[in-house]
Amino acid sequence: MSLDKKLNKILIIDFGSQFTQLIARRIREQGVFSKIVSHKKVKSKNIDNSIKGIILSGGPLNVYEINKYSFDRKIIKKEIPILGICFGHQILSKLNGGRVKQSKYREFGLVKINKKKDSILIKNFFNRENKSKVWMSHADQVSKLPKNFTVIASSQNSKFAIIENKKKKFYGVQFHPEVTHTENGKKLINNFIFLICKIKKNWSPKDQKLKLIQEVRKIVEKNKVICALSGGVDSSVVAQLLNKAIGKKLYCIFVNTGLLRKNEEMQVLKTFKKKLKINLIYVNAEKEFLRKLKNISDPEKKRKIIGNLFISIFEKYAKKIKNVKFLAQGTLYPDLIESKSVTGSQTSKIKSHHNVGGLPKKMKLKLVEPLKYLFKDEVRKLGSELNLSKEIISRHPFPGPGLAIRMPGIITKEKINILKEADFYFIQALKDQNLYNEIWQAYAALLPVKTVGVMGDNRTYEYLCLLRAITSEDGMTADFYDFKKTFIQMISNKIINNIRGINRVVYDITSKPPSTIELE
Ligand code: XMP
Numbered sequence: 001m002s003l004d005k006k007l008n009k010i011l012i013i014d015f016g017s018q019f020t021q022l023i024a025r026r027i028r029e030q031g032v033f034s035k036i037v038s039h040k041k042v043k044s045k046n047i048d049n050s051i052k053g054i055i056l057s058g059g060p061l062n063v064y065e066i067n068k069y070s071f072d073r074k075i076i077k078k079e080i081p082i083l084g085i086c087f088g089h090q091i092l093s094k095l096n097g098g099r100v101k102q103s104k105y106r107e108f109g110l111v112k113i114n115k116k117k118d119s120i121l122i123k124n125f126f127n128r129e130n131k132s133k134v135w136m137s138h139a140d141q142v143s144k145l146p147k148n149f150t151v152i153a154s155s156q157n158s159k160f161a162i163i164e165n166k167k168k169k170f171y172g173v174q175f176h177p178e179v180t181h182t183e184n185g186k187k188l189i190n191n192f193i194f195l196i197c198k199i200k201k202n203w204s205p206k207d208q209k210l211k212l213i214q215e216v217r218k219i220v221e222k223n224k225v226i227c228a229l230s231g232g233v234d235s236s237v238v239a240q241l242l243n244k245a246i247g248k249k250l251y252c253i254f255v256n257t258g259l260l261r262k263n264e265e266m267q268v269l270k271t272f273k274k275k276l277k278i279n280l281i282y283v284n285a286e287k288e289f290l291r292k293l294k295n296i297s298d299p300e301k302k303r304k305i306i307g308n309l310f311i312s313i314f315e316k317y318a319k320k321i322k323n324v325k326f327l328a329q330g331t332l333y334p335d336l337i338e339s340k341s342v343t344g345s346q347t348s349k350i351k352s353h354h355n356v357g358g359l360p361k362k363m364k365l366k367l368v369e370p371l372k373y374l375f376k377d378e379v380r381k382l383g384s385e386l387n388l389s390k391e392i393i394s395r396h397p398f399p400g401p402g403l404a405i406r407m408p409g410i411i412t413k414e415k416i417n418i419l420k421e422a423d424f425y426f427i428q429a430l431k432d433q434n435l436y437n438e439i440w441q442a443y444a445a446l447l448p449v450k451t452v453g454v455m456g457d458n459r460t461y462e463y464l465c466l467l468r469a470i471t472s473e474d475g476m477t478a479d480f481y482d483f484k485k486t487f488i489q490m491i492s493n494k495i496i497n498n499i500r501g502i503n504r505v506v507y508d509i510t511s512k513p514p515s516t517i518e519l520e
Contacts, residue, residue, distance in 0.1 A: 008199055010034040011051045013042055013075075015059025015087050021333050021373055022178040023055055023085070026189050028208070028378070031201035044074035053081045053197030056088025058176065062140060063090045063100040081169035083121075083192045086138055089172035093163070096170065098146030105157045107136035107174075110181060113155045119164050121171050122152060123191050125184045133183045134161070134175035141174065169196055180473065205378075205385040209241070212370045212382075216245040219368055223325035226318055226365070227252045228310065229280070231260075231268035232398045234330030234371060237383040241370055242328055243278050244386065250328075251279045251321050255313055257306070258286030258416065259402030262424040271392065283313055290413065297409045297448075299520030306401045318365060327365040331372050332379060334476050375474045396427075396441045397475065405520040409448030415463070418501040419446045422465050425498060429491045430469070439481050442469035444495075445519050446502075453503030455496075462503040465495055469507075470517055478512040 010027050014020045014036050027034040039059075047054075054075070061069060076082065076095050084092035090100045115122065115130035126132045132153075142160040145151065149170070152162035163172045171192065177185035193199050227242055229235050229252040242250045252272060256265050265282070273280045292305050318324035371379055376397070383393040403419050404411055422444040430436040445466040453460040472478035492505040508515075 006050070007033045007202055008050050008052050010053045010055060010193055010197065010199060011042070011047070012036045012055045012057060013039050013088070014057045015039050015061055015091070017058035017060075017085075017087070019176055019178050020057045023057060023189075024373070025375060025378070026178050026186060027193060028203060030190060030193065031203050032193055032199055033203040033207070039069070039071045042072060042075065044072045044078060047075060047078050047080065051080060052199040053083070053193060055192075056082065056084040056092060058086030058088060058137070061087060063087070063094045064140075066091070066094065076170075079168075081192070081196045082171070083189075083196075084170075084172040085178070086174060086176060087140075089163075089174050090140055090142055092170060092172050093142040093146045093149075093160070096146035096149065096165070098142050098149070099144035100140055101143045102139060103141040103143075103157065106139045107155065107157050108138075109136065110134070111136045111155045111157075111175065113153045113158075113161045113175070115153050116151050119152045119162070119166070119171075120195050121164060121188060121191050122162065123195065124187050125191070126153075133181075134173075134177070134185070135179045135181040136175045138174060142172070171196070205381040208378075208382060209244075209385045212241055213245040216242060216368060216370055220246055220249070220326060222249075224249050224251065224321060224323050225326040225328050225368060226250075226314055226321065226324050227328040228314060228330075229254045229268065229272065230330075230398065230400060231264055231271075231392075232330070233376070233383060233393060233395050234332060234379055234397075236272075236330075236388060236392050237379050237386065238328050238330040238371060239272065239278060240276065240383070240386045240388055242368075243276065248279060251281060251317070251324070253281045253283060253314060253317055255310060256282070256284045256286055257289045257402055257404075258413075259289065259306075259404045259411075261398065261403075261427075262420040271389070281317060283317070285309070285313060290411065293404060293411045295410055299405065299408075302404050302411075302520065303401055306404060310400070315364060325366060326368045328368040328370070330379075331369040333373055333375055334474050336372060377474070394437055396436075396439070396443070399518055405518050406443055406445040407448075408445075408519055414501070415446055418463060418499060419444060421499045422446070422495050422502060425495050426467055426491055429487070429494065433487060435481075435483075435487070438471075439469045440472040440475070440478065441517060442467070442481070444468075451504050453496075455503065460503040462501050465499075465502045465505045466519070467491070467505060467507050468517070468519075470512070472512075472517075475517060476512075478517055480507075480509045480511060483507070 012023050012034055024034050024036055094100050110133050112131055113134055115126045141158050149163045149165045152164055155161045158174045161174045177188040227239050229239050239252050254268055272278045296302055380393050407415055426444045447464040447466055449464050450461050451464055469481040470478040471481055495502055495505055
């Protein structure tokens with residue numbers, strides 16, 4: 001029997017919301033197992049007694065077109081607590097005799113809601129004035145209360161912002177409790193799973209590890225897998241996970257692109273080859289990368305060239321190793337959201353992350369991406385469960401295209417050497433001052449302008465170094481780190497005094513959005 005079937009769980013029925021994975025994450029972080037199924041696939045006959053509660057997600061559909069899409073309505077006849085979120089709230093209302101229509105005023109963003117009545121769902125959710133800030137994102141709304149439901153809270157535009165049928169344990173919320181912008185969203189979800197569904201904690205990073213190992217074995221079977229190892233947290237966790245799952249059938253390929261941080265090759269070889277005894281192939285492709293990138297300054301071109309070269313190297317080694325069927329990658333959930341465009345529209349693509357959007361369509365290897373539904377902090381916990389060292393787990397993210405995207409303009413060996421040094425001094429200073437772990441990601445970049453300076457009595461005309469340090473939860477939004485003036489002064493002096501080629505240092509104070517974390 002698979003691990004899933006044995007475990008009590010919360011079932012999340014997905015109607016296509018971009019936040020569905022966030023619902024699952026909120027439940028996982030409470031130590032409870034959850035499973036996501038598409039509304040098209042879930043059947044009431046498969047709802048067994050391991051399912052202690054159901055959450056209906058949001059989604060882009062319209063409830064009044066219910067006949068156009070498939071959903072087994074008998075599910076709501078089961079005696080299981082249900083929480084409907086946004087669209088889920090609307091469909092739950094409709095199926096219980098309520099009415100849904102397009103609302104006069106759309107509600108997007110932060111909205112204040114007012115408590116009307118007590119409910120177990122809202123324990124500790126409202127403030128003393130019986131108000132709470134929630135994140136709304138809807139154009140339709142419930143216009144007639146379903147039978148036997150009562151109103152728990154309302155906003156100015158949504159009379160039925162929270163509703164309940166206490167007897168049946170059905171709850172509907174028009175807003176998104178799973179996003180961090182909803183003030184006490186986590187509390188509301190916890191009240192649903194623990195106080196209403198009465199599920200017990202049953203899920204830990206160890207269970208997560210075992211489940212992922214089981215899944216990888218099932219996908220890979222007897223075939224060989226190559227893994228693109230960069231030495232960053234994500235690919236290191238994938239490599240170690242696959243090492244545990246399939247041992248010698250795994251071949252890690254570490255490509256030295258010449259665009260890595262200072263001493264990176266040595267550290268990766270020491271950890272993975274010597275310490276963890278993973279099958280590791282070291283490919284020095286420095287010259288090839290620099291040749292292909294010569295005179296290229298367009299960011300997307302850089303990314304595509306690097307992505308394609310990576311894949312052709314992997315394919316070449318896959319042929320050499322023979323019988324390789326899979327390529328393992330450390331793709332995370334936020335990478336998928338940003339690269340693939342959640343809404344499906346072309347325009348919302350931000351960048352081609354080299355391990356997602358940059359892949360050529362004709363790639364011959366099948367992908368194994370065991371972390372694709374996880375967020376960075378969850379990957380770190382998993383890494384620690386896999387006995388990876390603290391040093392690897394707590395490393396700041398480093399993008400696949402490496403220093404190429406931290407050097408706007410053309411790439412030269414001279415610029416790479418200057419940048420490697422600047423980055424090294426910056427990161428070392430953060431570590432020395434115990435700031436490294438307070439910061440989500442930090443790096444130095446080299447801007448393609450030279451400015452005039454004076455050192456000693458001499459004029460200098462050298463590059464501009466940009467430092468970036470941000471705080472973030474998952475890399476999807478970020479704020480700049482507020483350094484003390486003394487630190488900024490110290491690091492600026494250190495870089496200029498020690499590195500020939502830089503005579504000016506600036507600190508990037510933009511958040512994401514409007515900027516992105518990387519420069520390109
Ligand atoms: P942006 O610049 O999009 O970065 O705000 C968000 C996070 O993603 C990392 N990043 C990448 N990671 N391949 C990767 O593996 C890539 O092509 C890539 N581009 C950006 C970035 O460092 C940050 O942590």
